[in-house]
Amino acid sequence: MMSSHTPAGKLVSAFGDVKAMSALYAPDIEWSLSASLPYPRPMKGFDAVVAFNTSVWSDSYFPDCEVTILDEIGDERSSAVRFIYRARSRASGTWYENEYTLFARGDAKGIREVFEALDTAAVLDQLGGGKVGDTFAKALAH
Numbered sequence: 663m664m665s666s667h668t669p670a671g672k673l674v675s676a677f678g679d680v681k682a683m684s685a686l687y688a689p690d691i692e693w694s695l696s697a698s699l700p701y702p703r704p705m706k707g708f709d710a711v712v713a714f715n716t717s718v719w720s721d722s723y724f725p726d727c728e729v730t731i732l733d734e735i736g737d738e739r740s741s742a743v744r745f746i747y748r749a750r751s752r753a754s755g756t757w758y759e760n761e762y763t764l765f766a767r768g769d770a771k772g773i774r775e776v777f778e779a780l781d782t783a784a785v786l787d788q789l790g791g792g793k794v795g796d797t798f799a800k801a802l803a804h
Contacts, residue, residue: 668741
């Protein structure tokens with residue numbers, strides 16, 4: 663993994679370590695995910711975001727996840743990363759892998775805004791026990 667220099671890169675590099683992640687946050691942080699996911703948009707405030715992060719790595723995935731940053735741009739005020747996230751699912755014990763994009767905005771107090779986007783069709787394919795691309799292959803076959 664490349665060394666991260668932006669807030670977005672530092673954040674995704676800390677995935678799985680909620681304490682390290684939360685050290686990057688401003689008190690009034692807001693975090694938004696793709697609209698198709700069942701989370702408030704945005705999740706507002708330090709406590710809500712840390713609770714969300716904690717649930718990801720205690721309910722959904724084991725914290726020993728891997729992040730491979732593919733692209734990283736920006737500065738302390740505004741940054742973005744495109745990355746591969748890989749983690750073992752707590753529900754099935756199988757490995758989950760998906761491509762994400764994360765944008766972060768902040769200031770001297772820390773990261774104030776996060777927008778995280780992912781391939782939700784790939785999530786559904788993997789949750790259903792299939793391969794990434796199965797949903798579209800089935801849809802296009804009709």
